[in-house]
Amino acid sequence: MNTGRHEFELIAWIRQQTRAHDRIPLGIGDDTAALAFPNPANCLVTVDMLMEGVHFTMPPATPRQIGHKALAVNLSDIAAMAGRPLAAVISLALPRGVPAKLAEELYAGIEELADQFDVAIAGGDTNSWQGPLVISITALGETTDRGAVTRSGARPGDAIFVTGGLGGSLAGKHLDFTPRINEASKLHEAVDLHAMLDVSDGLAADLQHIVEESGVGVILEESEIPISPAAQTAAEEDGRSAWDHALSDGEDFELLFTVSGDDAARLLANSPLEIPLSRIGTVVDGNEMQLRTAAGKVIPLPVSGWKHLL
Amino acid sequence: MNTGRHEFELIAWIRQQTRAHDRIPLGIGDDTAALAFPNPANCLVTVDMLMEGVHFTMPPATPRQIGHKALAVNLSDIAAMAGRPLAAVISLALPRGVPAKLAEELYAGIEELADQFDVAIAGGDTNSWQGPLVISITALGETTDRGAVTRSGARPGDAIFVTGGLGGSLAGKHLDFTPRINEASKLHEAVDLHAMLDVSDGLAADLQHIVEESGVGVILEESEIPISPAAQTAAEEDGRSAWDHALSDGEDFELLFTVSGDDAARLLANSPLEIPLSRIGTVVDGNEMQLRTAAGKVIPLPVSGWKHLL
Structure with missing residues (x-):
């Protein structure tokens, strides 16, 4: 990680902020960090890059919210594997001339969420340039004893579940959401999760990932999709239906997963979650995505194209 | 890792390019990758972000060179710990409207170097936007049985060594260099490396990292600094001395390290390297950086400030 002199001060500040962690025998201040993984046979690694003007605009987003989101989207990916996050490294392109306070707030947003989930900030690369703000976080984690839950394990007969409510995330949730780490962990203990991911591209688009990776078809129940209040508000504003928002807005960062019929009954009778x-x-044979309408008719699922937020 | 529809094609192409690797039980195509580390108690992790207009301009840099450099700077950091690189993840912001060929060439540059050092490409996040090209690579590695070589182990009496020649990297080497992975490994086997880093900020600035982290002083020998032919050329062009270029240009990506006097004699008598x-x-007590001139006089080291290339 190489450094311009004008970044040294910020890095010294970050180094001061970052607490020692027994999982990080060597943290910020050398050429690499060294990590001691508790259960290193199954390291999870994921990276997400957020770009100003694409994934956020500032304002209305605050630097603290952007920092939060940059780590949260990564933790959401680890949640999607039913994994436990352990550490993260951060690379940053700061617009030249922004106040030091902005970078500090950005890191404060990261640190706050990192603390909440005991994620060690192991290192980073801080740069400045004439361009917009870019932040890329790589998160490292581990699987639990029950292993990682992939996208490819859905089987015909499985029930399809989703946590929380969907749609309208752009109104605020996409900046403030809590990654479903704890919920994924509780589900993983309670039942045999066949396939799982986090809803980032939108319910329909993400369901398609499971369809493709598992080699199955699905039938969605129109009347069972949990529509968030934010989707209702968005619908009132733009005239599209709230249901359409729930199906295709994306950035919900809820868990979408499949389990056997028996486990489905167990979850419905006694959910381990507080959300x-x-x-x-339902997962079916074939490779089609279909919808059972409220009137009981089965039709092809109308998939709205995923659009970048903004 | 969430995805816009227009990135799916590129990702499918990348996935096709990326060979299966027994170190990566789960590669591109799920929410995270899973890695099986051979020696997981000591995972090394490092991240570097390269930005168009700061770390390269295109042209003259080709996409293949940029891909090469983006991975090489990370491998150089792992070399600086005398570690072995294992895997990498890539996040990318592509200027909207660039030809698909550009992204493919960028990945080809990465893959070629990854193959050379048996680095598994485990995943990534591919985006497009209106801004310039940004690429951030996180590399993962492991230490050898002899442990990681940090910046903090230099002791008074140590000899200071550097590989290769220094200065003038901007003329081309910064895009084409081979990270000193193999050289670091051979040195680590041959002698007891007390402190090491890779020369990225410039010899003087990087030596200062060792001075600060080890709590020592240094005396450099003016007449012993290896001046590269590129530094000579740069000197002819801009009128600064070749020596000054060697001391402060940066991006040399050579190894700078300290060893005991006995090990120094051993290395000088019988170097394990082909470069x-x-x-x-010499490392001395105190915290000063000094220079013994060709005439034998000891003066404070004139440290030119590190400047961003370009």
């Missing part, structure tokens, strides 16, 4: 859990459809 | 190895100074 809503909805059974929204 | 030049120069003894350039």
Whole structure:
């Protein structure tokens, strides 16, 4: 990680902020960090880059919210594997001339979420340039004893579930959401998760990932999709239906997963979660994505194209 | 890792290019990758971000060179710990409208170097936007049985060595260099490396990192600094001395390290390397950086400020 002199001060500040962690025998201040993984046979690694003007605009987003989101989207990916996050490294392109306070707030947003989930900040690369703000975080984690839950394990007969409510995330949730680390962990203990991911591209688009990776078809129940209040508000504003928002807005960062019929009954009778859990459809043979309408008719699922927020 | 529809094609192409690797039980195509580290108690992790207009301009840099450099700077950091690189993840902001060929060439540059050092490409996040090209690579590695070589182990009495020649990297080397992975490994086997880093900020600035982290002083020998032919050329062009270029240009990506006097004699008598190895100074008590001139006079080291290339 090489450094311009004008970045040294910020890095010294970050180094001061970053607490020692027994998982990080060597942290910020050398050429690499060294990590001691508790269960290193199954390291999870994921990276997400957020770009100003694409994934956020500032304002209305605050630097603290951007820092939060940059780590949260990564933790959401680790949640999607039912994994436990352990460490993260951060690379940053700061617009030249922004006040030092901005970078500090950005890191404060990262640190706050890192502390909440005991994620060690192991290092980073801080740069400045004439361009917009870019932040890329790589998160490292580990699987639990039950292993990683992939996208490819859905089987015909499975029930499809989703946590929380969907749609309208752009109004605020995409900046403030809590990654479903704890919920994924509780589900992983309670039942045999066949396939799982986090809803980032939108319910329909993400369901398609499971369809493709598992080699199955799905039938969604129109009347069971959990529509968030934010989707209702968005619908009132733009005239599209709230249901359409729930299906295709994306950036919900809820868990979408499939389990056997028996486990589905168990979850519906006694959910281990404190947030809503909805059974929204069924995995079937084939490779089609279909919708059972409220009137009981089965039709091809109308997939709205995923659009970049903004 | 979430995805816009227009990035899916590129990702499918990348996935096709990326060979299966027994170190990566789960590669591109899920929410995270899973890695199986051979020796997981000591994972090394480092990240570097390269930005168009700061770390390269295109042209003259080709996409293939940029891909090469983006991975090479990370491998150089792992070399600086005398570690072995294992895997990498890539996040990318592509200027909207660039030809698909550009992204493919960028990845080809990465893959070629990854193959050379058996680095598994485990995943990534590919985006497009209106801004310039940004690429951030996180590399993961492991230490050898002899442990990681940090910046903090230099002791008074140590000899200071550097590999290769220094200065003038901007003329081309910064895009094409081979990270000193193999050289670091051979040195680590041959002698007891007390402190090491890769020369990225410039010899004087990087030596200062060792001075600060080890709590020592240094005396450099003016006449022993290995001046590269590129530094000579740069000097003819801009009128600064070749020596000054060697001291402060940066991006040399050579190894700078300290060893005991006995090990120094051993290295000078019988170097394990096929590239030049120069003894350039001595570690002393205190915290000063000094220079012994060709005339034998000891003066404070004139440290030119590090400047961003370009």
